[in-house]
Amino acid sequence: MASQLRTLGARTCLASFSPSSSPSSSPSSSSTHLYLFRPRASFHELVSHSPRGPPDPCPGPGPAYAHANAPAPVADGYRRLGLSFTPEQRVSKNLTGLIPHVMEDGSKQLERALKMIRTRQTGIDKYLYLSTIKSQNADLFYRLLMDHGKEMMPLVYTPTIGDVCLQYSTIYTRPEALYISIKQRKSIRTILRNWPYPNPEICVVTDGSRILGLGDLGVNGVGIPIGKLALYTAAAGIHPSKTLPIVLDCGTANETNLKDPLYLGMRTKRPSVAEQQEFMDEFMEAVADVYPDMVVQFEDFESEKAFNYLDRYRNTHKCFNDDIQGTGAVVLAGYISAANLSGVPIDEQRLVFMGAGSAGVGVAKQLVEYYTKRGLSEQAAKDKFWLVDTKGLVTKDRGDKLAEHKKYFARTDNNGHQFRTLEQVIEYVKPSALVGLTATFGVFTESVIRALKASVDAGGLGRRPILFPLSNPLTKAECTFEQAVNWTDGTALFASGSPFSNYTVKAGDSTITYYPNQGNNVYVFPGIGLGAILAKASRVTDNMIYTSAASLAASLNADEIHKGLIYPRIERVREASIIVAREVMKAARRDGVSMLPESKWLEWEEWGDAALNKYIKAHVYDPTL
Numbered sequence: 001m002a003s004q005l006r007t008l009g010a011r012t013c014l015a016s017f018s019p020s021s022s023p024s025s026s027p028s029s030s031s032t033h034l035y036l037f038r039p040r041a042s043f044h045e046l047v048s049h050s051p052r053g054p055p056d057p058c059p060g061p062g063p064a065y066a067h068a069n070a071p072a073p074v075a076d077g078y079r080r081l082g083l084s085f086t087p088e089q090r091v092s093k094n095l096t097g098l099i100p101h102v103m104e105d106g107s108k109q110l111e112r113a114l115k116m117i118r119t120r121q122t123g124i125d126k127y128l129y130l131s132t133i134k135s136q137n138a139d140l141f142y143r144l145l146m147d148h149g150k151e152m153m154p155l156v157y158t159p160t161i162g163d164v165c166l167q168y169s170t171i172y173t174r175p176e177a178l179y180i181s182i183k184q185r186k187s188i189r190t191i192l193r194n195w196p197y198p199n200p201e202i203c204v205v206t207d208g209s210r211i212l213g214l215g216d217l218g219v220n221g222v223g224i225p226i227g228k229l230a231l232y233t234a235a236a237g238i239h240p241s242k243t244l245p246i247v248l249d250c251g252t253a254n255e256t257n258l259k260d261p262l263y264l265g266m267r268t269k270r271p272s273v274a275e276q277q278e279f280m281d282e283f284m285e286a287v288a289d290v291y292p293d294m295v296v297q298f299e300d301f302e303s304e305k306a307f308n309y310l311d312r313y314r315n316t317h318k319c320f321n322d323d324i325q326g327t328g329a330v331v332l333a334g335y336i337s338a339a340n341l342s343g344v345p346i347d348e349q350r351l352v353f354m355g356a357g358s359a360g361v362g363v364a365k366q367l368v369e370y371y372t373k374r375g376l377s378e379q380a381a382k383d384k385f386w387l388v389d390t391k392g393l394v395t396k397d398r399g400d401k402l403a404e405h406k407k408y409f410a411r412t413d414n415n416g417h418q419f420r421t422l423e424q425v426i427e428y429v430k431p432s433a434l435v436g437l438t439a440t441f442g443v444f445t446e447s448v449i450r451a452l453k454a455s456v457d458a459g460g461l462g463r464r465p466i467l468f469p470l471s472n473p474l475t476k477a478e479c480t481f482e483q484a485v486n487w488t489d490g491t492a493l494f495a496s497g498s499p500f501s502n503y504t505v506k507a508g509d510s511t512i513t514y515y516p517n518q519g520n521n522v523y524v525f526p527g528i529g530l531g532a533i534l535a536k537a538s539r540v541t542d543n544m545i546y547t548s549a550a551s552l553a554a555s556l557n558a559d560e561i562h563k564g565l566i567y568p569r570i571e572r573v574r575e576a577s578i579i580v581a582r583e584v585m586k587a588a589r590r591d592g593v594s595m596l597p598e599s600k601w602l603e604w605e606e607w608g609d610a611a612l613n614k615y616i617k618a619h620v621y622d623p624t625l
């Protein structure tokens with residue numbers, strides 16, 4: 001009971017920190033709200049854990065704690081505050097004696113955290129340590145992600161998040177998301193309002209039915225919205241308290257989960273597609289009602305639902321699908337750069353896609369749009385793509401009933417021949433690019449990759465194959481970086497969904513180091529979301545998505561171009577996201593969906609991108625320790 005009272009007390013302190021809206025205008029402060037929000041703390045006060053910040057708005061034994069998208073305030077909230085308080089601040093916050101006497105600057109706190117992370121043996125242990133930091137000192141957590149992204153991102157995102165999701169019910173320690181089950185469909189609004197941080201601006205929602213390449217994990221898939229939203233903060237500076245992870249629990253087809261005594265979701269099979277859709281309709285309606293300003297990102301829904309929900313809500317809600325559209329945009333960006341380096345003119349490229357699910361079809365469609373913008377007819381653009389699934393090349397006359405989303409790319413020029421294996425397809429198509437979105441490890445075999453190289457070599461000296469094994473996590477990658485280098489004599493233009501390490505080979509007396517690229521939607525979704533939020537976009541349009549790809553492709557710096565990279569280094573994802581966000585905002589305005597006053601746009605037009613950059617930077621979270 002005592003801790004419950006404390007919990008409600010801490011929630012009271014979380015009152016109103018929206019810079020733009022007052023709690024009284026917030027739907028969360030309506031009379032139906034389960035918790036009492038007391039409008040005391042300012043945005044800055046709650047943003048900052050910094051001892052250099054203003055005084056704690058809730059002095060006393062339960063000092064204000066802030067964000068970390070964790071709804072569960074803990075009794076010992078002061079531990080969230082780090083070690084850099086001055087003696088005066090310790091007195092004013094009643095912290096004297098509650099934390100060690102030493103005063104440390106941010107770099108010491110980072111050093112300690114890095115040392116701890118580096119001494120943990122497994123990815124999951126590192127994740128759990130980071131998760132503890134997130135709950136206790138969110139500024140430190142985000143500083144780690146921002147300043148050590150290359151090392152930390154694989155821990156909070158793919159590949160480690162795959163293991164985390166597989167074991168989520170066992171390693172669960174605290175709530176970090178909203179859990180809404182299909183049985184609670186009449187209470188969706190109440191549950192949404194229970195989220196203790198007012199006016200979230202971005203939500204990532206999954207039903208756990210296709211988590212990375214790991215299949216239906218049910219509520220264990222919640223790790224994905226949590227991880228993606230941590231990246232919204234780290235990569236685009238969206239304040240953590242403005243992010244809302246949601247898992248919709250419709251049961252699961254996963255027998256391991258259903259039998260696991262610790263499983264945290266509903267122990268039932270999924271209901272009919274129609275019932276799940278009704279639930280989704282109600283969810284989307286409730287979201288628009290309770291949080292009308294919030295952008296919704298659909299994530300890791302299995303393909304049929306992914307396409308269906310995107311089509312169903314894209315013209316009525318502020319939403320996009322990351323696996324279809326975000327992946328489409330990020331691969332297009334990498335493809336433009338790779339094609340420029342390949343020696344094969346972009347209009348002569350021929351692309352084989354292994355995998356015709358939400359990602360495969362989403363990416364291929366985005367590339368078709370690119371080619372049509374270059375002046376090709378839609379048919380000519382479509383003809384550059386050969387999609388392969390478990391039954392072979394997708395053709396109209398293959399004899400099976402094609403899923404709706406595959407029909408667009410079904411070939412009709414196969415003269416009755418069917419091609420059942422990837423080798424046969426490569427032999428037939430002679431592609432210059434091979435993209436993998438199958439969630440199946442190792443399907444790019446040595447013979448496949450050598451055949452791809454041979455088909456590119458046949459076109460002329462110095463040409464390079466484009467090879468993108470994009471499935472996540474690493475255990476599902478279609479090939480490894482080492483294999484790609486070895487089987488193409490180091491010529492492959494390579495991008496994978498999860499990060500591979502550099503690969504160094506001996507060449508006579510010296511060595512050559514090859515640098516892989518990470519082709520992951522993390523390069524675009526944070527910028528798309530931030531751009532949509534800052535432009536106050538009423539919809540996420542196709543042009544906003546397309547622009548994210550074009551601007552990412554243009555964001556490489558001279559050093560990256562010199563190194564032959566096709567994406568900015570992951571350490572620069574934040575810079576790239578700001579550029580993407582700026583261009584997405586401009587696209588929103590061009591499409592007439594930005595609700596910002598026209599005067600603002602005219603002002604920015606006068607001053608150019610610098611003014612818009614300044615505006616964006618002024619709105620992003622950049623914690624000081």
Ligand SMILES: NC(=O)C1=CN([C@@H]2O[C@H](COP(=O)(O)OP(=O)(O)OC[C@H]3O[C@@H](n4cnc5c(N)ncnc54)[C@H](OP(=O)(O)O)[C@@H]3O)[C@@H](O)[C@H]2O)C=CC1
Pocket residue numbers: 210211212213214302303322323327330354355356357358359360388389390391437438439440443470471472473476496497498519520521522
């Ligand atoms: N890098 C990135 O940013 C992203 C990567 N991904 C990754 O892409 C993968 C696929 O995602 P998604 O499209 O949503 O998944 P789906 O399950 O919708 O699609 C998988 C596709 O691969 C096909 N497939 C599976 N195994 C084989 C095989 N052995 N040979 C040929 N085809 C095969 C399936 O065929 P069939 O239709 O016949 O079953 C299906 O068409 C996942 O691993 C995901 O993590 C997704 C989004 C972003």
Ligand SMILES: CC(=O)C(=O)O
Pocket residue numbers: 158211212213300322323471472497520521
């Ligand atoms: C990266 C991503 O969105 C996926 O693998 O599903």
Ligand SMILES: [Mg+2]
Pocket residue numbers: 212299300322323
């Ligand atoms: Mg995904």
